Amino acid sequence: MAAINRKHKDRLFSFLFGEKGNKEWTLSLFNAVNQTDYTNPDDIEFTTMEDVVYMGMKNDVSFLLCYIMNVYEHQSTYNPNMPVRQLMYAAKLYDKYIQQKKLSLYGRKVVRLPAPKLVAFYNGTEGEDDQILKLSDAFVCEGEAVEGDIEVKVRLININYGKNESFLSSCRPLKEYAWLVDRIRKNRTGMEIENAVDRAIEETPEDFVIRQFLIGHRAEVKDLCITEYNEAETMKMIREEGREEGRQEGREEGRKQGRRQGIMEILGNLVKAGEMTAEKAAEYAGMPLEQFLSN
Structure with missing residues (x-):
């Protein structure tokens, strides 16, 4: 199996759901988020900004499907500033899309753009519940809310193992990923992080769809988990x-x-x-x- 590009794939989440070879898992995640049942993973067009860094930030996974611009972020620490970060990502993605499609923003007709769906998958330990983060929450001046002309909403979903059971069950790879993270945390009691990750990979049940992928990329998976930790x-x-x-x-x-x-x-x-x-x-x-x- 080919090694990952360590420069950009600095999260296991993006390795699992942002690789071309794992499009079936990405499609499963899309269906879970949107409550759809699309079946052709080849319709997915990845747009992840692997070669663009803006203010030190990169997005984890983004792709076009069914004329929807899907921008997915993973959070192991709660960050209420995701709306402005996602706004920056989306602006870059729209700019790239407009150039690729040779669209004119100066004509008399409205250009057709894919609808943005912004999601943050949270598996931190702060206990945050599902919520909608809004850009407008940041519009405050001297303690008073200010009405702005731009709104950005990011759906935050808690994907810790044992939370959101129905949602996790609708995307098997995501539920297995949640199990893996939970097992690593449990293994951290009494052992170093590297050994905790190694043990978790070995303990992954035989029927997990991500098991062979984890074993085949053991070194990269360990590196990503240690970095994120x-x-x-x-x-x-x-x-x-x-x-x-x-x-x-x-x-x-x-x-x-x-x-x-x-x-x-x-x-x-x-x-x-x-x-x-x-x-x-x-x-x-x-x-x-x-x-x-x-x-």
Whole structure:
């Protein structure tokens, strides 16, 4: 089996559902989200922005099907800013689509565009329920909501194993992926993350449709899971850092700078070890890629 492109496929979710060889799984996921029963995976046209990085962000899986622009993101840490991120992704995708189809935005006729369906699949440990995230929730000025002319809605679906049973059961590969993540977390009690992933792959039931794929790509799967685990741990530390600074507001600036420097060192070490992309580290650090690389 061919190895994945490590530069871009930094999540197991995108490896499972964003590969051309796994179109049947992608179609199953589409049907679960839209409550449809399409049967031809060859109708899927992947549009994932693998070679475009915007503000340190890449989308996980996007594809055209049935004149719908499907933009799917995976979240292992809750992020309420998905609407603005998805807006940026969608704008890039529409720009690419318009150029490919040679559409004119200056004519007298309305150009036909695929309808956007924006979804975030969440399997973090913060216990977030299914919800609709809205861009308009960010339109606040001096504590007052401001009505804007743009709205973006992202459907957040909790895919933790044991949650949303009917939804997970409607997409077998997704349910098996949820099982795998849950088993890795359980294995983390008393063992290192690499061993926890290895054990989970071995424990994958024989009748799982993703089992042979996981075994055939064992090295890549382990690498992706370890990377995602390290990212989640780093984000958790950054959040705790923010809460600590909030509780201790007013203390000397030197302490804040010291803690910030510690976070930057950890992010830098993860990048050097190949366990996190520089773009992702810059996003977590909250700064442009060029600024992060210069530190």
